[in-house]
Amino acid sequence: MIGSRNFVRGAMLLAGAAMLSKFLGSIYTIVLQNIIGDHGMGLFQMAYPIYATLLAVATAGFPVAISKLVAEEVADGNPAAAKQVLRVAAWLLSLGGVFAFLVLYLFAPEWAVIAGDPESVSAIRAISPALLVVPILSVLRGYFQGYQWMDPTAFSQVLEQLVRVATIIGLSVYFVDIGASQRVSAAGAAFGAVTGALAGFIAMLVYWRRRGRFIPEDLTRQKVDGRTVTKKLIYYAFPISIGALVVPLLHNVDVITVVNLLKRVGESQNLATTQFGLLSGRAFKLTMLPTTLAAGIGVAVMPAISEAFTLGHRELLANRVDMALRLTVLLALPATAGLVLAAKPINVALFTDADGTAAIQVLALSILFASIQTTTAALLQGAGWIYRPIVYMLVSCLVKLVANFIFVPRYGIAGAAFATVISYIVAAVLNLHAVRHLFGDRLALSRWLYRPLIATTIMSGAVFALERQWEVFGGPAAGRLWSAVATLVILGAGVAVYLFAILVSGSLSEEELMSIPHIGPLLARVSRRFFSMH
Numbered sequence: 001m002i003g004s005r006n007f008v009r010g011a012m013l014l015a016g017a018a019m020l021s022k023f024l025g026s027i028y029t030i031v032l033q034n035i036i037g038d039h040g041m042g043l044f045q046m047a048y049p050i051y052a053t054l055l056a057v058a059t060a061g062f063p064v065a066i067s068k069l070v071a072e073e074v075a076d077g078n079p080a081a082a083k084q085v086l087r088v089a090a091w092l093l094s095l096g097g098v099f100a101f102l103v104l105y106l107f108a109p110e111w112a113v114i115a116g117d118p119e120s121v122s123a124i125r126a127i128s129p130a131l132l133v134v135p136i137l138s139v140l141r142g143y144f145q146g147y148q149w150m151d152p153t154a155f156s157q158v159l160e161q162l163v164r165v166a167t168i169i170g171l172s173v174y175f176v177d178i179g180a181s182q183r184v185s186a187a188g189a190a191f192g193a194v195t196g197a198l199a200g201f202i203a204m205l206v207y208w209r210r211r212g213r214f215i216p217e218d219l220t221r222q223k224v225d226g227r228t229v230t231k232k233l234i235y236y237a238f239p240i241s242i243g244a245l246v247v248p249l250l251h252n253v254d255v256i257t258v259v260n261l262l263k264r265v266g267e268s269q270n271l272a273t274t275q276f277g278l279l280s281g282r283a284f285k286l287t288m289l290p291t292t293l294a295a296g297i298g299v300a301v302m303p304a305i306s307e308a309f310t311l312g313h314r315e316l317l318a319n320r321v322d323m324a325l326r327l328t329v330l331l332a333l334p335a336t337a338g339l340v341l342a343a344k345p346i347n348v349a350l351f352t353d354a355d356g357t358a359a360i361q362v363l364a365l366s367i368l369f370a371s372i373q374t375t376t377a378a379l380l381q382g383a384g385w386i387y388r389p390i391v392y393m394l395v396s397c398l399v400k401l402v403a404n405f406i407f408v409p410r411y412g413i414a415g416a417a418f419a420t421v422i423s424y425i426v427a428a429v430l431n432l433h434a435v436r437h438l439f440g441d442r443l444a445l446s447r448w449l450y451r452p453l454i455a456t457t458i459m460s461g462a463v464f465a466l467e468r469q470w471e472v473f474g475g476p477a478a479g480r481l482w483s484a485v486a487t488l489v490i491l492g493a494g495v496a497v498y499l500f501a502i503l504v505s506g507s508l509s510e511e512e513l514m515s516i517p518h519i520g521p522l523l524a525r526v527s528r529r530f531f532s533m534h
Contacts, residue, residue: 017154018292021161028165032189035172040182040189047123047190050111051130054100059135062093063142065236068382069229070146071304086143088229090136097135104128122187126194133197140204148304152207156200164196239386250393250423253400254279258416261408278356279413282347283363290335290367297327297375305382317383321439324375326448332371333456334498339364341463342490345470348483354476356413363417369424376431380438388434389427396427455501463494 032044066089073082104111105128112121137160141153171188180188258279262272305324308317339346343360347353377389400423407415470486 013150013154014297017157021157022289022292024161024165028168031169032172035169035176036182036185036189040186043117043120043123043183043186044189046112046117046120047127047186050124051104051127051193054104055131055134059093059096059138062089062233062237063138063145064381065233066139066142067145068236069232070143071148074147082143082146085146085229085233086139089139089142089233092230092233093135093139097131097133101128101131104131119183120186122183123190126187127190130193130197133194133201137197137201137204140208144207149211152204156203159203160196160200163199164192167192167195236386239381239390242390250397250400250420251284253397253404254416254420257401257404258408258413261404262412265409275413279359279416282351282356283360283413283417286339286346286350286360287363287367287370290332290339291370291374297324297378305379309383317439321379321435322448324379325372326452328371328375329368329448329452330502332368333452334459334494336364336367337456337460338463338491338494339367341460342467342487342494344476345467345483345487345490348476348480349487352480359413359417362414363420366417366421366424369421369428372428373424373431376428376435379435380431383438385434385438389431392427392430392434395430396423399423399426451505452502455498455505458501459494459498462497463490466490466493
C-alpha cells in the first residue's frame with residue numbers, strides 16, 4: 001500500500017502533466033493556423049473529431065478500468081491475476097484499435113464527405129495509424145496506475161504531446177516551404193498524432209523494462225479466467241466511457257440551443273454566431289485548463305480508493321477521500337477566483353480585445369464545481385458505485401438545458417455560462433451527498449474547504465489590487481503587449497501570495513508538501529522556517 005505522501009505525489013504528477021499537455025495543445029493551434037492558414041486548419045480539424053470519436057469507442061474508460069482491476073488484485077495479494085488483466089486488456093484493446101484503424105483508413109473518403117470537404121481525406125488517413133498504437137499505450141498506463149505508480153503515465157503524456165506538437169509544426173513548415181498544397185500540409189500536421197503516440201509507447205516500454213516485467217507473480221495464487229477479466233473490464237469501462245461522453249453532451253447543449261435562442265430574441269445570424277464563438281472559443285477554452293488538474297487527481301485516486309475499499313481499511317479510505325478533496329479544492333478554488341478577477345487582462349492578452357469578458361467571469365465559477373464533480377465521480381467509481389455519477393451528470397445536463405431556455409434569452413452568452421455553473425453545482429452537490437453516504441465519515445470541511453478559502457481570499461485581494469492598477473494605467477486601451485505583461489505579473493503575484501497563505505494556514509502537512517514534485521522540499525523548508533519563528 002502506498003502512503004499519503006506517494007498518493008499526493010502521484011496526483012500532482014498527473015495533474016501537472018495534464019495541465020502541461022493541454023497548454024501545449026492550446027499553443028500549437030495558434031502557431032499552426034499561422035502556418036497553413038484557415039483553410040488548411042479547417043482540413044486538419046476535420047480529421048481530429050472523427051479520430052477522437054473512434055479512439056473513444058476503442059479505448060475510453062479502459063485505462064481507468066484496468067487500473068481499478070489491477071489495484072484490486074494487488075490489494076488482494078494476487079499480482080499474477082493483475083498481469084492476467086494486462087494480457088487480456090492488451091488483446092482486447094489491440095483488436096479494437098485494429099478495427100477502428102480499418103474503419104477510419106478504408107472509409108476515409110466517406111468520412112471526408114461527412115466532415116464537409118473531400119480534401120480532408122489525406123489528413124484522415126494520415127492520422128489513422130495512431131489507432132494502432134494508442135490502445136496498447138492506454139493498457140500500459142492503466143496497468144502502472146493500478147500499482148499506483150504514476151510517473152510512467154505523466155512522463156509519457158508530456159513526451160507524447162511534445163513530439164506531437166513538434167511533428168505538427170515541423171511537417172507543416174516543411175510542406176509549406178516546398179510549396180505543397182494545404183491538403184498535404186494538413187495531412188503532415190495530422191500525422192503528429194502517430195509520432196506522438198509512438199513516442200509515448202516507447203517511453204512506456206522503457207518503464208516496463210525498468211520495473212514492470214520484474215513485478216513478481218505469486219505462482220501459488222490461481223490466475224483469473226480470461227473471460228471473467230473481459231467481462232469485468234467491459235463492466236467497468238462502459239460506464240466510464242459513457243461518463244466521458246456526458247461532459248461533451250453538456251457542451252453540446254450550448255451548440256444546439258444558444259444560437260437559436262439568441263436569434264429568437266432578435267439577434268442576426270452573424271451576431272449570434274459571433275457570440276457563440278466568444279462563449280466556446282474564449283470562455284470554455286480558458287476554463288478548460290484548470291479543470292484538467294482535477295482530471296489528473298481523479299485518475300490517481302481511482303486505484304487508491306479501490307485498494308483501500310478492497311482491503312476494508314476505513315481509516316485509510318477516509319484519509320484518501322479527504323486528501324483527494326483537499327487537493328482538488330486547493331487547486332480549483334484559486335483558479336476560479338483568479339480567472340474571475342483577472343478575466344479582462346487575460347482576455348485582451350490572448351484574444352486582442354475584451355469581448356466576452358462577462359461570460360468568462362461567470363463561467364469561471366464552474367471551475368470549482370466541475371473539479372469537485374470530477375474528483376468525487378472518481379471516488380464513487382473507485383468504490384464500486386459505477387453508474388451513480390453518470391446518472392447525476394445526466395440530471396445536470398437536463399438542468400443545463402432548462403436553464404439555457406431561461407437565462408440565454410435574458411442575458412445572452414453570460415446566461416449560457418450561468419446555466420453551466422448551475423448544472424455543475426447540481427452534479428457536485430449530488431456527488432458529495434453520495435460520497436458522505438457511501439464512506440460514512442464526516443467531511444473535514446475545515447481542512448479541504450475553509451483553509452483554502454482563507455488562502456484564496458488573501459490571494460484575491462492581491463490580484464484585485466493589481467488588476468485595478470492595470471485599469472488605471474490604460475487597461476485594454478494600452479494594447480495587447482501591456483496586457484500580456486500585466487497578466488504575467490498579476491498571475492505570478494497571485495500564485496506567490498497563495499502559496500504563502502497555504503503554508504501559513506497549514507492546509508498541507510510537511511510530509512504532503514515534501515511529496516510535491518520538484519518544489520515540494522523547498523515549500524516544506526519555507527513552512528518549517530516560518531512556523532519555527534512563531
